[in-house]
Amino acid sequence: MSSTTSQTQRVVLFTEHDPLVLESGETIALVEVAYATYGVLADDRSNVVYVCHALTGDANVSGEDGWWSTLIGPGRPIDTDRFFVICSNLLGGCNGTTGPSSIDPKTGKPYGLSFPLFTVRDLVTVHRALLAQLGIERPAAAIGGSVGGMQVLQWMLDFPGELGAAAVVCASARLTAQNIAFSAVARAAIMEDVNFHGGDYYEHGVRPDRGLSLARRIAHITYLSEQSMRQKFGRRLQHGDAPHRGFEVDFAVESYLEHQGESFLHRFDANSYLYLTRVMDYFDPFGDLAGAVERLRGSGTHTLVISFDTDWRFDTAHSREIVHALQAARLPVTFREIASPHGHDSFLLEVPEYHRTVAAFFGRLTSAPRAV
């Protein structure tokens, strides 16, 4: 089987006559989704792997410049010579899928903050609509890291047994107060930017760049570990051997964060950032644990849960909570805490034991009878 990589394509999944009905009951009349596929769909459609991306990802998951090309591609742990991989940009995003920066057909202007609030469940609704459009009923597996893992978990809860297998990497079923606090400060940076204009910055011809860049810098600190920052930068100075002793960038870590903030502006919309972080804050699928366990019971989806020992954004306790609920529902669960110095970012990096684990789990998928 030869591997083929698709360019990102766009498809309209919901229209005025058949709108997207959100969990809240609100509707979105026109929803277009950007997605990409990799590999060849088997005749019996049994080799589909759906990738749910994290906060700032896009459909471009594999191939050159793919954000997860270390994990997904020909000969990679999720081998596109065997699997047909689909990845779509999230609802509310800004990389080809309808979101707050899209034009509201009712007004002819960008939605801004009039875009309805949505939930992780709504993200899954759109994924499944894309699959239906492609004629696929039951993916062999779904995988996601961070908020991607939240989508996989919600998928399992809302459609028990639909996923043949699931991989939930450094995710959370419930943000802590500390997690929400970081999100809140990041959002405040955007909303308090003088160029925010209540979310309608598009028509003012400006963008809340300072706020968005600051939000990204704050978040980026939580993606790294103390250990990795120490290794990468330590107290190294950006220019020369002597400190400049002023308030400009002086330490290497300051320059790095500034660069992270700046480069983010080219690829992300501030309103999408607000909506997608808020989606995470409200996610609480085990709020009614007994109900969730009851829904999951007997669904049989073998689930791989992975955490990283230096991840302090969603530490191992978050993954353990997910494992505990799945075990209570008698699902086959495989769990590893992987040693990695890279903090939350580990899920995007080539951590050998992590990749071996994913390779072993996915290698088993198309050959095995399902162990229930």
Add this chain to the structure above:
Amino acid sequence: MRSDLALTAGLVPHGSRVLDLGCGDGALLAHLIEQRGCSGQGVEISDEGVLACITAGVPVEQGDIDDGLDEFDPDSFDVVVLSQTLQTTHRPASVLDGMLRVAPASIVSIPNFAHWRLRAGLALGGRMPSSRTLPATWYGTPNIHLCTIADFEELATARGARLIERILLDEGGEPTRSRVVAARPNVLAAGAIYRLGRA
């Protein structure tokens, strides 16, 4: 499959939900899932063991059973298995307590450190004894809490276990029905497999 694992498998009722502590490469669970309609998972400490389980499609979590079994709810399994592992734990009594909590039935296999060959090795040879059952050197052994059949039965009873069934093993790890061995198990059996319930 190792012969003590085959014997252990025979003690697990069809369709049970099984927790295998120190499950190694998952051979026992794979057998139970495929041949006996069981479900469940393993706990394994080593990277190689965990990867072998995942490769075999056996649900597993990486962990140290010495850290406790607190993450598992009471009675969340039908049977919990501890095969040739108790003697490698730091806190065997706590491990037994945890087992009795998470499942109403436990299966434990142990090597018997009072077997005559080991006694003789120490008494007559003056060296730390080794045997087919316990081949490791004293400095390389993972076994830090070896016990005898008499010791184990005393501890299990003291921690609230009921001894339901005992299979005595010979030096090849095979079950023995010898009446001689049954008369003096603590001297003549190389090991034993127990089926435990709650007292």
